[in-house]
Amino acid sequence: MxxxxxxxxxxxxxxxxxxxxxxxxxxxxxxxxxxxxxxxxNLAALEQPLILFDEPSLTLGALDNLQRVTLNSTFIKPFVWFRDNQVVAGKVGYDAIGLIRVGADLLLVNRGWFASNGQRNPLPNIAWVSGEVTLTGRLVSVQANPYQLGIDTYTDEYPQLVQAITPSVLAKHLSNSVEGVLLPWVLVLDTTGDATLTPHWRASAMxxxxxxxxxxxxxxxxxxxxxxxxxxxxxxxxxxxxxxx
The missing domain is CATH 1.20.58 (Methane Monooxygenase Hydroxylase; Chain G, domain 1)
Structure with missing residues (x-):
């Protein structure tokens, strides 16, 4: 042996x-x-949207990650960010990110995807959503990506092309431009509406x-x-x- x-x-x-x-x-x-x-x-348990029309900022901070909510608000001009390199149905495009006010606070809203058609300089324009609109989607907690190539440099020119949207990072830039505390969520729209483009977010790729x-x-x-x-x-x-x- x-x-x-x-x-x-x-x-x-x-x-x-x-x-x-x-x-x-x-x-x-x-x-x-x-x-x-x-x-x-968890997704199934949080599927039914909470209706938040009265002082929603008082409630958002206590909600669970991935909770669906419905609220009314108005997009704040001129804040629009295009998240780069988003692929839907084999086509490359951008996610359009806007900013709304909920009570005294601020909240980022991912309106969904639209095709870029290779346009980068200048960036394409998308129709501005005017007036108060009803928004339904999931509150997604987003953390900084340690593997992100390069660091986004925020400017005061909009729309602005970025690699990622991270509330904790973007809050520092917004503090010099607009009043209010940026909530640690991104409201990812998943229901057809005046502000919704093409929803494509998934909780997991596998x-x-x-x-x-x-x-x-x-x-x-x-x-x-x-x-x-x-x-x-x-x-x-x-x-x-x-x-x-």
């Missing part, structure tokens, strides 16, 4: 390294699947079923690796005499 292990030491090292790795990746995918299942449950499939692939690879190792080391023909004593 010891001589066989000595003969196949390289295979043993390879297996000892990759077997725990494949198993851990399998359990990681199972954990991701559980997270996606819980996310879908369903729980795909994570489960990946998990079983990793477990299958771990099983295959184990069986091959056992056969090769313990059952395959070998001339033991050629193994150094």
């Amino acid at each position: 010891i001589k066989r292990l000595q003969h196949y030491w390289a295979i043993s090292v390879f297996t000892l390294f990759f077997l725990p790795l494949t198993i851990s990746l399998g359990f990681w995918q199972l954990d991701r699947a559980d997270q996606k299942i819980q996310l879908q449950k 369903a729980s079923e795909k994570h489960l499939a990946y998990a079983w692939q990793w477990f299958g690879l771990a099983l295959t690796l184990s069986l091959l190792y056992i056969y090769r080391v313990f059952y395959s023909p070998i001339d033991i005499k050629k193994v150094d004593p």
Whole structure:
């Protein structure tokens, strides 16, 4: 037995390294699947929109992430940001982000996607939404992306092209331009209305079923690796005499 292990030491090292790795990746995918299942449950529980017409800012701060709400407000001129490199149905375009006031506070609104048609300089114009409108969508908590290439430099020229919209970052710029505290949400519109373009936001890019499939692939690879190792080391023909004593 010891001589066989000595003969196949390289295979043993390879297996000892990759077997725990494949198993851990399998359990990681199972954990991701559980997270996606819980996310879908949360989305279903928060599907019915809360009607917030009277002092909505007093309520927004206490709501759960991904809660659907309906409120009335007016877009504040001239604040419009175009989020770059958004792809819908194979076409590249922008997400249009506006700013509204809710009570004494401010809230970013993602109106949805529109095709850019390659126009970047100057940026395309979209119709301004005038007057008070009814908005329905999800309150999405957005954190800064640590993998973002470059840093957006905000200016006072609108519309403005940006890579990302992060309330905590944008609040510093807006503090010099408009009164009010920027709430830590982006209201992502998901219902047809005067302000809605093409909704395309999804809570997750991958369903729980795909994570489960990946998990079983990793477990299958771990099983295959184990069986091959056992056969090769313990059952395959070998001339033991050629193994150094």
